[in-house]
Amino acid sequence: METRTNTVRSRGKLVVMLIAATLLASCGVSNVTIEGSFPTPNISKLPLSVAVYYDEALRDFSYLEYSETGQEEFNIASGQSHIQLFNAILPAMFDNVIVVNSMEEAASSGADAVFMPLIEEFQLALPAKTKLDVYEVWVKYNMRLVTPTGDYIADWVLTSYGKTPTETFRSVEAGINEAAVVALRDLASSFSLTFSQVPEVNDWLASL
């Protein structure tokens, strides 16, 4: 009889622990890693050899969204998806693309220029806050182009925007991911189409 009571008690404790664990887990921050696939741009290549350097700030970029009460709500990691995107678009834009791990490596790569993208700002709009049935992502970038020895060629700002179609039944994580992928696609289109129109880049291309 006592053994049975102990079993009931231990099961009860297990249930209480599970409920407590679930409650604690629901209070914590949700991690969202942006994942998507990006098409290769259908554009004419520039006859250039470009080295690309993804610094630590870009590779490990994540954005923390806070709730209205100031608690950490979503941690959105998008550094790797940005690298995946640039790795898809740059080979379609230039004859030769070399990914380098340092500026020293870039100097000895024989490239015409080194491209260094940087995320300056990331903004997220959630339906719970905007009262709209769409998720929105806005990102501001600083694009830098330097010579292999580190001298300035161009430095310009690009913004990208993505929103999901109106839909009521969707998880928050899926909504954030979808909006971020649309924003990344928007970045790819504006970057690939406006690259040679940036005045400093245009001057540099003319001087080659």
Added chain:
Amino acid sequence: MATISGIRTSRYGLLLCALLFAACTSTTVDEFRQGETGIENHESVVILGRRQASDYETRSEFVECVGDRMARGENAINVIPEQEFIDAMFPWFEPRTAPLRTRDLEQLMAEDAVARTMGEFGIRYIVWLDGYTETTDRQGSISCTIGPGGGGCFGFGTWEDDANFDARVWDVGSLTNVGTINTDATGQSYLPALVVPIPLIARVEANACNRLAAQLKDFVNGS
């Protein structure tokens, strides 16, 4: 007693039948032709949704529906799926970069890569769909309760749906706008709840899709 119950049942039946007939839609299709049309067997059409507006965007499900209907039945047309075309044309048909006028398409076709891909798909016409479905005049209320003995809902709700879509047809050969077709479908939906809610939904978007696809098919075929 049995007679009263029978009368009540038949009244409910009549009410339901009346509502079923009332939950239908009325659709108007307007066509404005600006040029001659016609399509060969080896040529195809791509249907694209306009998404540059900030307050609405043409739903991809509606675009897909029109494409599916055009690719079926008599005089079926070869329709290229929207996403396949947009990906192959990336980055030229994105929300921020898509051509808004035929003059923009002319500039776009000057790009070798664009002209080559357009030729590979055999695109003869680009159809731009622009519109959305709006719900208005929501009235009534339904309340639901649940208890140990069971649950149920009681009440009545009604609303009106209006689907309005424009289809602009661009001829890729002559780089001109050859016509516009407008479809407007409206319908009243009802939701009576007598223990169980019975939705009587007006299928305005489905009707708009069917009528627009049929009209577009005839238009592109030149009939």
